[in-house]
Amino acid sequence: MASIYKRGGVWYLSYRAGGRRVRKSIGNSKKLAILAQKEVEVRLAKKKLGWEEVRDPTFLEFKEEYLGYRKGNVQPTTYVRYKQNTRHFVDFLNGRGSPSSKLSQISFQLIEEYKQERRKAVKHSTVNVELKVLRALYNFAIQCKCARENPVSKVDFFRGVEKKPRFLQKEEIENLLSNSNGLYPVLYTFLKTGLRKSELINLRWEDIDFERKYIRVESKEDWRTKTGNTREIPITDDLIGVLNKLSKTSDYVFLNSKGRKYGFHLTERVKRLARSIGISDMTVHALRHTFISHLVMNGVDLVSVKELAGHSDIKTTMRYAHLAPGHLRKSIDKLPY
Known part of the structure; x- marks a missing residue:
């Protein structure tokens, strides 16, 4: 009182x-x-009573505040996706003639209407990603006392069959490497370390400890790892031999034909190479899947795989558990009675 x-x-x-x-x-x-x-x-x-007064900005106003927060906490490519996804919802509001809708005026029924409209234009999985962004935006709004509840939390996401990670078989790996057309060091490093694309193109010579035979993946002033965590990946003598043959005219390990750090066009270059030799559904990320999948298939425990891959959650690693069908049997066989 x-x-x-x-x-x-x-x-x-x-x-x-x-x-x-x-x-x-x-x-x-x-x-x-x-x-x-x-x-x-x-x-x-x-x-x-939990009725604390909150600000009630328009979605358009708070979107900018939220994107400003995300920009300092995620990778540039992730930020671009957040920006695009929120833009889709703004377009939806504009189409309904309500561009100035306040956060409190957006109901779960409106979110459901948006979901149903978007499904006509994009895949269900894409709609789910957009809904996750909206849900995260509202969670942030609640933390900032700009909203009392999250309307997205009441909306059912589309259910889909989980797609198994695409990885290369041993014969495909041999075919890819023998026809690498100057990309051999890049492809071989992907396959031997499981690095993410951004991790590989931002790899510097100072990150490689040739004496201890480790690659260190850590954030820099101008670049941040996906999870923000640092990890070390052991490297083989074969990979060390490949890396030692590269030019050291730059701080970065991998350079394109113009002597500059690789950009995101590396994805298209790898795809074109794969198509030219008959390897379908090939992406740069499939090389990471290949590294992880073959570790699991050769009996490496999932916790170790998680650490090598840099997964922040074991649930991500569990997507590969089906490749080791005997892992549950081996666990049971270890019982002492």
């Missing part, structure tokens, strides 16, 4: 908030002090 008192001709308001006593000078009007007391008591009661 709040109370008022007079001292030296001035009225004061006193109340407790956050475990401490707050005192404020109101002035020489008792009437004004009583009004301030009632207002504070209402505000404290609302907070106690």
Whole structure:
């Protein structure tokens, strides 16, 4: 509760908030002090009941605030995806003639309508990604006291069959490497380390410890790892031999034909190479899948695979568990009775 008192001709308001006593000078009007007391008591009661007042910006306004927050915490490519996904929802609001909708005015029914409209244009999995972005935006809005509830949490996502990771068979690996057309060091490093594309193109000579035979993956001032974590990957003598043959004219290990750090066009170059030799559904990320899949198929335990791959959650690694059909049997066989 709040109370008022007079001292030296001035009225004061006193109340407790956050475990401490707050005192404020109101002035020489008792009437004004009583009004301030009632207002504070209402505000404290609302907070106690979980009715704390929140800002209620428009979606368009808060979208910019949210993107500003995400920009400093994710990879540039991830930020671009967040920007695109929120833009789709803004376009949807514009199409309905309600571009200035406030966060509180967006209901789960409206989100469901958006879901149904988007499914006509893109795959279900893409719609799910867009819904996840909206859900994250609202969770952030709740933390910022700009929303009281998350309408996206009441919407059912599309269910789909989980797609198994595409990886190369041994014969495909041999075919790819023997026809690598100058990409051999890049492809071989992918296959021997399981690096993500951004990790490989940002790899520097200082990250390779030739003496200890390790590659260190860690964030830099101008680049951040996907999870923000640092990990070390052991490397073989064969890979060391390949790396030692590369030019050291730059801080970066892998350079394109112009002597510059590889860009994201590396994806298309690898795809073209794979298509030219008859390897279908081939992406740069499939090389990472290949590294992980063959580790699992050759009996490496999933916890070790998780560490080598740099997965932040074992659930991601479990996507490959089906490749080791005997792993549950081996676990049971270890019982001492």
